[in-house]
Amino acid sequence: MEIPGDLRFTPSHEWVRMNDDGSVTIGISQHAQEQLGDLVYVETPEMDMSCDAEQGVAVVESVKAASDIYSPMKGTIVACNPALADTPELINSDPYGDGWIFTIMPDSLDDYENLMGPDDYQAMTENEG
Amino acid sequence: MSKISVANTSQKTPLYDAHLEAGGKIVDFSGWQLPIHYGSQIDEHKAVRTAAGMFDVSHMTVVDVKGGDAQSWLRILLTNDVAKLSDGKALYSCMCNEQGGVLDDLIVYRLSETNYRVIVNSATREKDIAWMQKNKQGDVTIDVPTGLAMIAVQGPKAIAHVDTVVKKMLPDITSEQNLKRFSAKFIGDWFIARTGYTGEDGVEIVLPESSVQALWQALLDDGVRPAGLGARDTLRLEAGMHLYGNDLDEEHSAVECGLAWVVDCDDEQRHFIGREVLEDHKAFGGKFSVTGVVLEGRGVLRSGQVVQLAGQDIGIVTSGTFSPSLQKAIGMIRTSKPMTGSCDVVIRDKPIAARTVALPFIKGGQATFS
Incomplete structure (x- = not known):
């Protein structure tokens, strides 16, 4: 699957998309959903919650295992994907689109600049084997 | 993740x-x-x-x-x-x-x-x-x-x-x-x-x-x-x-x-x-008993989660997963006394309602309980 060029990535396999209003949307990568397998449950963060960079704010669970999803930057939760409550498998079928998990309004964009681009992320996953 | x-x-x-x-x-x-x-x-x-x-x-x-x-x-x-x-x-x-x-x-x-x-x-x-x-x-x-x-x-x-x-x-x-x-x-x-x-x-x-x-x-x-x-x-x-x-x-x-x-x-x-x-x-009877459990609330059962009755720890989940056949979280629990009826399972610090069921969960391709 082609990685959309507008995405940035964390080393912990979240993708980050900058929106026009300055908010950022977060999901997990194609590679991550493949590794987890069929997703069966997603716990999204509470709305209006403040979070720090690298704080675990959501949980995705596949049949196999539970995995924390970390916020890539400090900010406030402004949206969560309501479709995931009943159709967590959207993360498997469309990880970079309908399978988005939450959106935050970041306090600053400093952390965004440190995230990996698609090529660097791809290289990292290939090195992981 | x-x-x-x-x-x-x-x-x-x-x-x-x-x-x-x-x-x-x-x-x-x-x-x-x-x-x-x-x-x-x-x-x-x-x-x-x-x-x-x-x-x-x-x-x-x-x-x-x-x-x-x-x-x-x-x-x-x-x-x-x-x-x-x-x-x-x-x-x-x-x-x-x-x-x-x-x-x-x-x-x-x-x-x-x-x-x-x-x-x-x-x-x-x-x-x-x-x-x-x-x-x-x-x-x-x-x-x-x-x-x-x-x-x-x-x-x-x-x-x-x-x-x-x-x-x-x-x-x-x-x-x-x-x-x-x-x-x-x-x-x-x-x-x-x-x-x-x-x-x-x-x-x-x-x-x-x-x-x-x-x-x-x-x-x-x-x-x-x-x-x-x-x-x-x-x-x-x-x-x-x-x-x-x-x-x-x-x-x-x-x-x-x-x-x-x-x-x-x-x-x-x-x-x-x-x-x-x-x-x-x-x-x-020994010190422990085993039974099946089905999660009533949202989440997935995993081994190691604590089982509670009225806020008291009474055992653990030894195996837990999401059941594809039942579309529910199921698990096996080991408790300090025989369990029937309802209990809670602690998932990420929150007690989630569960109920005990006899094993197995599925027999001949069908659920053994309603």
Whole structure:
């Protein structure tokens, strides 16, 4: 699957998309959903919650295992994907689109600049084997 | 998300390349590189419940026990009584220590009074063999044959597929194919047993490594779907079957793990290892009980989660998962007293409502409760 060029990535396999209003949307990568397998449950963060960079704010669970999803930057939760409550498998079928998990309004964009681009992320996953 | 596990330099089975070809995601499983799934664990699970799936179980350990005292020795080594077996029959049993703690669970097949095949778990292989050697008595040889592989074909259509394929691959064999449930026999150098770990009908075939790729391919061509370790785990848990290391260990007696039915005390003269404790636990109860649990609230049950009753810790989840057949989280719990009715399971610091149900969760492809 082609990685959309507008995405940035964390080393912990979240993708980050900058929106026009300055908010950022977060999901997990194609590679991550493949590794987890069929997703069966997603716990999204509470709305209006403040979070720090690298704080675990959501949980995705596949049949196999539970995995924390970390916020890539400090900010406030402004949206969560309501479709995931009943159709967590959207993360498997469309990880970079309908399978988005939450959106935050970041306090600053400093952390965004440190995230990996698609090529660097791809290289990292290939090195992981 | 956090860690992604990557296969390391552990052992490969002869079907390793076949797994890659089928799109298998390889993981390390107690020292073996095996597929966790081939794309969708849930689809594989459903294939086994409704049609047929196959598992590479070549990592399992085959132990052949032979000799004039094979039967009398196995009657001491195992909690279940092999004297109940006639030729070609199988028996599920525990092998326990003197305290009744479970060293392993296994299936023993009687080929004749002086020839038994025992199939034990791979993670416990060295420990099991050492225990058998240490406790060996009389005219008994213990052999761990090498060069073998094993495929489990499971599901309501498994027998039909295996019949077709075996007739094609072993055309010279005229022996009667019909194998009753929980029976086994050799057809040529293939050992075929109508047993499994999914709660479905099916067989487990132990055969020479040199033939296993051809068998896998023939089953694949006949429409049997490859299924990985992930589906194997959800299938066995739905069927209420125990997993060694999760639901069974040396710290708890076989009775405390919910396996009183494989502790056979009928013959008072049979002094099997662990009998004193196990017989006592059977009569008066041990310190723990096991039952099934279904989560009523949202989330997924996982091993290690704490079980509560009215805010008090009363036990733990020993195995937990999301049941593809029931579309609910299910688990096995070990509690300090027998449990019925409702309880809570603590998931990420929050108590979530659950209710106990008798094992298994699924029988004949259907839920056993409403």
